[in-house]
Amino acid sequence: MRITITIRRFNPEIDVKPHWENYTLEVGRETTVLLALLKIKDEIDGSLSFRASCRASICGSDLMMINGMQKLACRTSVLEELDRHGHLKIAPMANMPVIKDMVVDMDPFWKKLKAVTPYVVRENDDLPVQSEALTTIQDNLENADACIMCGACLSACNTFEASSDFLGPAALAKAYRIQVDPRDEIRKNRLETLQTENGIWDCVRCVYCVQVCPKDVAPMEQIVRLRRRSIAAGFTESIGAKHITEFTKVVGKEGRLNETRLPILMTWGNFKKMFQMIPLGIKMFIHGKSPNPFADPPAGHEAVRAIFKGRKK
Amino acid sequence: MKYAYYPGCAGKGATPELHQSTMKVVEGLGIAVHELEAFNCCGAGVISEADPDLAYTLNARTLAIAEALGLNIMTVCGTCQGVLGGINKKLQKDEALRSRINAGLKETTGLSYGGTVGVKHFQWILVKDFGVDKLKRFITNPLTDVSIAPFYGCYILRPESATGFDDWENPQSLEKLIKAIGAYPVEYDGRTKCCGFPVFLEKQEIATELVEKRVGSAKNAAGDAMVTPCPLCHMALDFCQKDAEKIHREKEGPSRLFDMPVLHLPQLLGLAMGYSPESLGMKHHLVPAAPLIHKIT
Ligand code: SF4
Ligand code: SF4
Numbered sequence: 001m002r003i004t005i006t007i008r009r010f011n012p013e014i015d016v017k018p019h020w021e022n023y024t025l026e027v028g029r030e031t032t033v034l035l036a037l038l039k040i041k042d043e044i045d046g047s048l049s050f051r052a053s054c055r056a057s058i059c060g061s062d063l064m065m066i067n068g069m070q071k072l073a074c075r076t077s078v079l080e081e082l083d084r085h086g087h088l089k090i091a092p093m094a095n096m097p098v099i100k101d102m103v104v105d106m107d108p109f110w111k112k113l114k115a116v117t118p119y120v121v122r123e124n125d126d127l128p129v130q131s132e133a134l135t136t137i138q139d140n141l142e143n144a145d146a147c148i149m150c151g152a153c154l155s156a157c158n159t160f161e162a163s164s165d166f167l168g169p170a171a172l173a174k175a176y177r178i179q180v181d182p183r184d185e186i187r188k189n190r191l192e193t194l195q196t197e198n199g200i201w202d203c204v205r206c207v208y209c210v211q212v213c214p215k216d217v218a219p220m221e222q223i224v225r226l227r228r229r230s231i232a233a234g235f236t237e238s239i240g241a242k243h244i245t246e247f248t249k250v251v252g253k254e255g256r257l258n259e260t261r262l263p264i265l266m267t268w269g270n271f272k273k274m275f276q277m278i279p280l281g282i283k284m285f286i287h288g289k290s291p292n293p294f295a296d297p298p299a300g301h302e303a304v305r306a307i308f309k310g311r312k313k
Numbered sequence: 314m315k316y317a318y319y320p321g322c323a324g325k326g327a328t329p330e331l332h333q334s335t336m337k338v339v340e341g342l343g344i345a346v347h348e349l350e351a352f353n354c355c356g357a358g359v360i361s362e363a364d365p366d367l368a369y370t371l372n373a374r375t376l377a378i379a380e381a382l383g384l385n386i387m388t389v390c391g392t393c394q395g396v397l398g399g400i401n402k403k404l405q406k407d408e409a410l411r412s413r414i415n416a417g418l419k420e421t422t423g424l425s426y427g428g429t430v431g432v433k434h435f436q437w438i439l440v441k442d443f444g445v446d447k448l449k450r451f452i453t454n455p456l457t458d459v460s461i462a463p464f465y466g467c468y469i470l471r472p473e474s475a476t477g478f479d480d481w482e483n484p485q486s487l488e489k490l491i492k493a494i495g496a497y498p499v500e501y502d503g504r505t506k507c508c509g510f511p512v513f514l515e516k517q518e519i520a521t522e523l524v525e526k527r528v529g530s531a532k533n534a535a536g537d538a539m540v541t542p543c544p545l546c547h548m549a550l551d552f553c554q555k556d557a558e559k560i561h562r563e564k565e566g567p568s569r570l571f572d573m574p575v576l577h578l579p580q581l582l583g584l585a586m587g588y589s590p591e592s593l594g595m596k597h598h599l600v601p602a603a604p605l606i607h608k609i610t
Contacts, residue, residue, distance in 0.1 A: 069482050085483055158507040162522035201515055204523070205358060206507035207471035211481065224362050231363070239515045248363045251371075255353045257322040266514055276517065280552060284327065287597050291326040298325070300351030303374060303422045310421035311367050 003027055003082060005036060007048070008091040011100055018098070020089075027078050033090065034062055034073035037102075050102035057214055060150030064102045065091040070152035070212040093155040108164070109151045112171040116194070120184045140180035144173050144222045146215040153209035153219050165198045169209035169219030172200060176222035179229065191230055200226050201240025239273065242266045252308040255301035260293040314442060316387035316433075317379040318346035319397065322354050323544035324389055330594025331544050334579040335389050335435065337593060341586050342451055344443065347382060349375065355396040357545075358468070369414045370421075372400040376432075377424040385431040387438060389579070391543030395468025398432040399475025434469060436542045436578055437478045440486040445493045453587040455495025456609050461581065462499040462536035462573075463487035464527065466546040467507050481505070487540065490578070494585035501534035503527045508541075508549035517556075524550055525557035528573050529565070538574040538605045540581045550575040551599050574602040584609060 002024060010018035023040050034052055041048045052062040055074045062073040067085040070093065081088050096104035153169035160166050167175075175194060178184055194200045200223050209219040231241050246265040250258055263281075267273040284290045318339075324332040339346050353371050354360070361368035375397060379386045388394040404411045405428040415425045439448060470481040479486050484505065488498040508527060509520030528550060531539050541547050550573075558571035575598070576584075583593040584606075595602045 067482070084480065158523065159512075159519060161506075161526070162509070162519045163516075202512065202519060204507045204509060204519065205511045206467050208506075211471050211473065227362055243515060244359055244362050247357075247359045248367075251354045251356070251360060255351075257326065257354050257357070259322070259327040263514055273514075277514075283599055284552075287599060288329065289327045289597055298351075300353050303351070304353045304371065306421040307370050307374065307418070308367070310417050311364065311370065 001027055001079075003078065003088065005040070005078075006087065006089045007040075007101075008089075009048075009101055010092075010098055011047070029079060031078045032074055033064075033066055033071075033076045033078055033081070033088075036078050037073060037090070049100045058148060060148035060214075062102075063093055063150040063152050063155070065089075065094055065155075070094070070156045072150060072152075072214050075214065093151060095155050095157075095161055096151070104151075106151060109149070109154050109168075109170065112154070112168045113149075113174060115167060116171045116175040116178075117186065117190060118171070118174045118178060120178060120181055121186045122183060123185060137181050141177065142222065142225065143216055143218065144177040144180075147173060147177075147217050148215055150214060152212040152214065153217070156208040156212045158206035158208060159202050159204050163198070163202060166202050167194070167198055167200075169203075169213075169223070170217075172203075172226065173217050173219040173222040176226050179226065188233065191226070191233055191235065194226060195230060195235050195238055200230065201238055239266055239270070251304065253301070253305070254297040255304035256298055258291050258293060258295075260290045264293070315345040315347065315384060316438070317382055317384040318348045318387050319352055319375065319389075319393060320348065321352075321388065321390040321393040321544070322357075323548070328544040328547060328577070328597070330580065330597040331389055331547075331577045333592075333594040334577060334583050334588075337588055338579040338583050338586065339435075341583075341588070342443065342448070344438070346387060347384060349378060349386075351378075355393045355400075357392050358396055361396075366414065366417070368396070369400055369404070369410070370418050372397050373404060373411075373414050373418050373426045374422060374424055376401055376404070376430045377418065377426040379430045380427055381424075385433060387433060387435055389435045389542075389577075390545070391434065391466045391469035391541070392545050394432065394434040394542075395471075395475055398434075399472070401430065401432045402475060402477075404428055434478075434542060436469070436486055436490070439582075440489055441478075445489050448490070448493050448582075452494050452585045454585055454609065456581075456585050457495045459496040459605070459608060460499045460535055460537050461491045461496045462501055462531035462534065462539045463491060463504050464508070464531070464539045464541040464546055464550065464575075465505050466541060466543040467505075469542055470505055487542070487578075490582070491540070494582060496585075499531060499534045499536040501530045501536065503530045508543075508546040509553065510545040510549035513549060513553070517553075520549060521553050521556045521560065524553040525560045525564075528554060528557060528571055529561050532569075532571070532573060536573065537608060538576055538581075538602070540576045540578055542578045544577065547575050547577055554600050572600060572604060574598065574600055574605045576602065576605075 053059040356368040491498040509523035513520040580593045
């Protein structure tokens with residue numbers, strides 16, 4: 001079958017900006033995007049650049065935008081893509097600096113990973129490791145160890161899109177991986193560093209990382225686990241942590257969320273933040289968008305209170 | 314066709330116009346609804362961060378109430394749909410989980426959920442149960458020459474395991490509805506991305522930056538208005554637009570204004586069905602819908 005693939009080309013030595021080019025070639029039912037690219041490189045244009053190695057979704061090097069989505073070229077079928085989108089467009093990973101064609105600079109990805117101290121730290125490495133320790137790790141890994149460092153999640157991350165210093169999904173999933181390792185001796189410190197600016201509380205929960213990860217690492221869920229562990233470890237003062245605890249408290253009392261009361265409770269005592277919210281609060285009030293913070297709890301709240309009470313037991 | 318209508322906290326709180334326009338439109342279309350008046354919050358994914366079993370139990374209560382009524386649930390919020398619908402799927406599939414959650418639910422409220430309820434967003438009901446062709450018969454004021462940017466948001470699409478209606482990579486249901494009312498669906502980058510709402514209180518800078526990207530891209534594609542199935546997306550895109558405008562003008566030049574009305578799905582349909590902007594609660598928007606209204610009248 002003859003098909004056309006549209007590829008975004010960029011060679012910094014000759015191009016001012018990237019441009020799209022069409023390639024027509026013969027493909028079969030089993031042709032993957034990677035095979036198609038290799039064929040183009042062999043038969044049509046030898047200057048086409050991309051990374052690839054294992055061809056079997058293990059090395060994680062051929063991640064690119066395929067019809068606008070972060071995918072491994074070696075496990076994406078050409079015909080399935082055409083079927084799903086009606087065309088096949090290939091571009092380098094979004095939100096990463098492009099070096100040439102599909103080759104991007106992965107430096108931001110590695111820097112973030114390094115920033116979470118992604119390995120077990122021990123004062124004395126000669127001490128024997130308890131076998132129970134290894135079992136606990138297995139029980140709590142939640143697939144966080146399956147990462148092949150392809151960069152899909154970071155490239156798709158909506159927080160990263162808006163805030164380039166965000167630690168990002170892969171690094172935070174790795175932090176969780178180490179966090180459940182009882183051999184590690186700096187767990188409390190690591191958890192503490194994750195509370196700061198650009199850490200776990202900056203994730204907007206867009207679920208992109210969960211969806212694009214080719215290895216089901218589900219980074220957002222690992223971030224949620226880190227958040228839960230943080231609150232359990234006593235890191236409860238950040239606005240992010242308060243969002244969870246105060247939201248839950250409001251619902252526990254009234255059965256529903258009161259959007260006027262929550263921001264007040266979350267920012268209570270943080271005058272700068274409270275001050276910031278005032279103009280919007282006034283606008284919302286004028287437009288009839290502020291639920292009465294002193295209203296009686298709505299119908300159904302007794303049942304919810306009972307459920308909360310039951311959970312506490 | 315009758316549904317147990319779950320208005321959600323936002324519909325009964327900060328976006329009263331969502332509830333108002335929903336009631337108007339379902340009545341006009343002849344879709345019967347039984348409003349769940351004693352409903353509780355779905356937890357919005359936040360309560361499950363504190364305690365997953367608590368979130369399961371709260372949603373099991375909602376499902377059990379609808380089950381006792383013998384009705385499927387209709388949601389009008391993308392986030393409620395993702396959370397309630399996703400938990401429903403888990404409770405249906407995993408019997409051990411269901412009986413564990415039912416034990417607590419029964420003890421505290423006397424209710425128990427058998428796993429037979431369907432949870433559908435109003436948007437999905439229109440496309441599938443009701444049908445786009447039938448909808449066209451109710452359009453008395455087609456919005457010809459109007460370009461609408463569909464904004465899906467996150468939880469009505471992702472994770473796929475919780476939703477499973479549209480193809481999350483290339484959803485089409487809003488586009489179908491926009492075409493059905495005679496308008497033109499704008500193609501732009503960002504229709505399936507995040508509006509920034511979840512960090513609105515923690516990190517306003519991130520939320521504002523995301524709103525700038527979404528509204529900016531809809532604007533560059535010449536959209537007259539945006540439409541969304543999620544009131545939380547509506548709030549972010551509506552509330553942050555003025556702040557986002559400042560960033561936009563720094564990027565694109567001082568003459569660039571942000572005046573993009575952000576409509577709830579039933580409001581957009583209501584306009585095409587001939588209802589007045591007042592009756593659809595348009596006065597509650599921070600960014601006035603006036604330019605759009607002007608164009609269609
Ligand atoms: S869920 Fe959070 S970490 Fe994952 S992609 Fe979205 S913002 Fe990034
Ligand atoms: S978490 Fe998944 S998507 Fe992210 S780098 Fe690792 S394998 Fe790739």
